[in-house]
Amino acid sequence: MKKLLIVGGGGIGRKHIDGFIRTEKFLVSVCEVDQNKIQQLTKDYSFEYTFSNFDTVDLSRFDAVLIATPANYHIPMAKKCVLAGKPFLIEKPLAVDLEGVDELIRMVKEKQIPCGVAYTRRSVPSYKQIKELVDSGVIGEVKMANFYCAQDYRKYRPDYSQIYFAKKEMGGGILRDFITHMIDLAQWFIGRPEKGYGLRANLVFGDAIETDDSAIVIGQFSGKLVNFYCNGFQKPNEFTIDIAGTKGNLKYVFVTRSLSKILFADNDSGQWKELCSFTDEAQNYYYFQAENFHCLLENRPHNFTTIEEASENLRFVLDVIKSSDF
Numbered sequence: 068m069k070k071l072l073i074v075g076g077g078g079i080g081r082k083h084i085d086g087f088i089r090t091e092k093f094l095v096s097v098c099e100v101d102q103n104k105i106q107q108l109t110k111d112y113s114f115e116y117t118f119s120n121f122d123t124v125d126l127s128r129f130d131a132v133l134i135a136t137p138a139n140y141h142i143p144m145a146k147k148c149v150l151a152g153k154p155f156l157i158e159k160p161l162a163v164d165l166e167g168v169d170e171l172i173r174m175v176k177e178k179q180i181p182c183g184v185a186y187t188r189r190s191v192p193s194y195k196q197i198k199e200l201v202d203s204g205v206i207g208e209v210k211m212a213n214f215y216c217a218q219d220y221r222k223y224r225p226d227y228s229q230i231y232f233a234k235k236e237m238g239g240g241i242l243r244d245f246i247t248h249m250i251d252l253a254q255w256f257i258g259r260p261e262k263g264y265g266l267r268a269n270l271v272f273g274d275a276i277e278t279d280d281s282a283i284v285i286g287q288f289s290g291k292l293v294n295f296y297c298n299g300f301q302k303p304n305e306f307t308i309d310i311a312g313t314k315g316n317l318k319y320v321f322v323t324r325s326l327s328k329i330l331f332a333d334n335d336s337g338q339w340k341e342l343c344s345f346t347d348e349a350q351n352y353y354y355f356q357a358e359n360f361h362c363l364l365e366n367r368p369h370n371f372t373t374i375e376e377a378s379e380n381l382r383f384v385l386d387v388i389k390s391s392d393f
């Protein structure tokens with residue numbers, strides 16, 4: 068059993084706790100500043116240790132650390148892990164600005180610490196399948212892509228106005244919180260994020276948040292053109308990816324939370340061939356990611372976004388922010 072410390076027992080920390088415990092490969096401890104949350108968590112799960120102050124935790128007790136606090140805490144917490152020589156996984160996004168990012172990259176390289184950034188979809192079978200199909204050349208050379216992702220975020224996070232999502236300095240809003248996931252996928256499927264421009268707005272959420280609830284972004288990834296459309300207010304929960312290559316197209320469709328499909332077309336008949344379908348993935352995202360992290364710790368192949376990749380993602384997001392006068 069690996070001894071894992073999860074820092075941050077909020078919305079996503081709880082999902083990680085569940086995912087890691089389900090693997091039966093981790094003995095989990097949690098560090099959370101909010102005593103009420105610790106009390107609730109200890110009712111629902113059994114932990115090796117609980118802590119309330121990360122600064123004073125002796126990391127030599129653990130094999131690895133998962134940082135699941137809001138993004139403004141990620142860099143200093145990751146530095147503490149590197150200094151203690153502990154492998155770590157950081158929730159996305161890497162940070163809210165570039166302060167300390169290059170230093171973290173340098174420290175990780177120097178000390179050769181295994182680590183990654185938790186862009187969840189890289190651990191999920193359907194997205195791994197898209198990556199394999201793109202790399203197989205079935206659609207030829209990829210030239211363009213479109214990511215369409217929207218849902219009623221308020222339904223899934225009723226506390227949205229109380230958490231990091233509502234705050235600029237904590238990495239909130241649709242661009243920093245949602246589109247960063249799509250940027251990660253575009254980077255994985257297509258290439259390096261080079262230039263990005265966008266428009267952002269608060270169209271529906273009003274005074275409940277100081278961030279954006281809607282955005283459209285265009286970007287260049289290794290010379291290829293990519294479009295992102297995203298909002299957090301619409302009623303249908305939709306996620307579609309279109310990838311256009313020189314020999315055909317792939318289409319990923321999130322049909323429901325329990326069904327997604329990958330389609331293929333290489334002619335104009337209007338018929339899309341279903342290549343594969345996936346059931347019940349959404350309930351298992353954090354279990355898949357925990358298994359992937361176990362691979363990282365065991366020095367086996369894994370798919371985690373590297374710190375360098377996540378820093379390019381962040382630079383792209385900051386460029387989009389500069390270009391959009393929201």
Ligand SMILES: NC(=O)c1ccc[n+]([C@@H]2O[C@H](COP(=O)([O-])OP(=O)(O)OC[C@H]3O[C@@H](n4cnc5c(N)ncnc54)[C@H](O)[C@@H]3O)[C@@H](O)[C@H]2O)c1
Nearest residue numbers: 075076077078079080098099100135136137138158159230
């Ligand atoms: N992968 C995904 O799909 C996904 C989904 C949601 C959130 N996230 C990311 O996860 C991170 C956390 O998001 P969340 O939804 O859990 O937020 P949240 O506000 O629900 O939880 C964050 C928790 O961290 C705790 N915390 C803050 N400072 C702390 C400290 N110094 N030590 C210990 N605990 C501390 C807070 O008390 C809170 O309980 C963010 O970076 C967010 O972008 C990722």
